[in-house]
Amino acid sequence: MDRRTxxxxxxxxxxxxxxxxxxxxxxxxxxxLTEAGFKPxxxxxxxxxxxxGELKGLHGLVVLRHGKIAMEHYFSGADxxxxxxxxxxxxxxxELHDLRSVSKSIxxxxxxxxxxxxxxxxxxxxxxxxxxxxxxxxxxxDRQRIKIEHVLTMSMGLAWDESLPYTDPRNSEIAMERxxxxxxxxxxxxxxRPPGEAWTYSGGATALLGHLVARGSGQRLGTYASSRLxxxxxxxxxxxxxxMNGEEAAASGLRxxxxxxxxxxxxxLDKGNYGGRQIIPADWVEQALTQRMQRQDGLGYxxxxxxxxxxxxxxxxxxxxxxxxRLIVAxxxxxxxxxTAGNYNLPGNSRLPLRVASEFVFGSLAQ
Numbered sequence: 001m002d003r004r005t006x007x008x009x010x011x012x013x014x015x016x017x018x019x020x021x022x023x024x025x026x027x028x029x030x031x032x033l034t035e036a037g038f039k040p041x042x043x044x045x046x047x048x049x050x051x052x053g054e055l056k057g058l059h060g061l062v063v064l065r066h067g068k069i070a071m072e073h074y075f076s077g078a079d080x081x082x083x084x085x086x087x088x089x090x091x092x093x094x095e096l097h098d099l100r101s102v103s104k105s106i107x108x109x110x111x112x113x114x115x116x117x118x119x120x121x122x123x124x125x126x127x128x129x130x131x132x133x134x135x136x137x138x139x140x141x142d143r144q145r146i147k148i149e150h151v152l153t154m155s156m157g158l159a160w161d162e163s164l165p166y167t168d169p170r171n172s173e174i175a176m177e178r179x180x181x182x183x184x185x186x187x188x189x190x191x192x193r194p195p196g197e198a199w200t201y202s203g204g205a206t207a208l209l210g211h212l213v214a215r216g217s218g219q220r221l222g223t224y225a226s227s228r229l230x231x232x233x234x235x236x237x238x239x240x241x242x243x244m245n246g247e248e249a250a251a252s253g254l255r256x257x258x259x260x261x262x263x264x265x266x267x268x269l270d271k272g273n274y275g276g277r278q279i280i281p282a283d284w285v286e287q288a289l290t291q292r293m294q295r296q297d298g299l300g301y302x303x304x305x306x307x308x309x310x311x312x313x314x315x316x317x318x319x320x321x322x323x324x325x326r327l328i329v330a331x332x333x334x335x336x337x338x339x340t341a342g343n344y345n346l347p348g349n350s351r352l353p354l355r356v357a358s359e360f361v362f363g364s365l366a367q
Contacts, residue, residue: 023275026234026263029068036070042364043071050075057324057343057352059091060258063361064336067266079342082241082253096239096255097340100321103254104206106264108152108304111209112284113228119216123149127187130212134184142191150195151205152303153293158189160202166345173203173251177244183211199293199301203251206304210250221248232279233267235260258338265329265336289317326353337361
């Protein structure tokens, strides 16, 4: 039984829509591996490894260098949409793919756009000030200390556990989906530590951010994202799966094409600017990519983005999602890596994109 089956009562629907037509469809430029500074056999080695069964579940790979496509590969494999099987899909450049929790990082960017328009609370604002109906929760002085900053950094100090299988009703995300009021459910969880003290993975945090964007803009989250991010970036098509309450599943429901996921990474490299238009405020890009918390494994965390350093000590930032979805941005090398895969819920599913990035991208650099 998978997440969607477990939530059958939700009648969760996939909402597919074209992005707002505010910019022409992105015209990608390509370059050879040699021109991009990679060894000429990089693509050949990747294809052979997949054919030999070493990269099971890999669906797509797009690598940009200096804003141009250097590598692009698609494979066939079993896939699903938020738990609903699609059977075997022959992937190509036009096929949408679940991003799962990569959605969280993109919602963080959308929040920054809305903040620049004055539609959502600033990071130093108390969260409960945005939920006046929850007067009983606001009466708790300790709970009043939770600020938007803590939501952005997943450090609210509230009990939350997504380590359990998504078939388990004790999984916090499943419990949130089944709650009559998901936002009250999130904010009424027991306080386990002071806000800002420790990072705790929480789809509930991203659900709050998505809700605040939708309420502040007076639009559905996907509609606002289309007009302010996807459309201006030349992303012509996307989909966003709804949760049980009929709103977009902010934490895990976004579907994009690999090229468009890579375009998000390139936008961050370009400090939020595309085609002469400042799509994301440059100061928000900087804030989002500044380490504010540390995960248990040592990775840094900003505003919904993971931060780390490679073996040479050079910084990278990125987003990750169940099944092997990954976006990695390496500023020094001017490389963006977008990986999609179908290893949903499998133990160690994060190892595939890491191997692809380390062995077939960074490991294939000519110098």
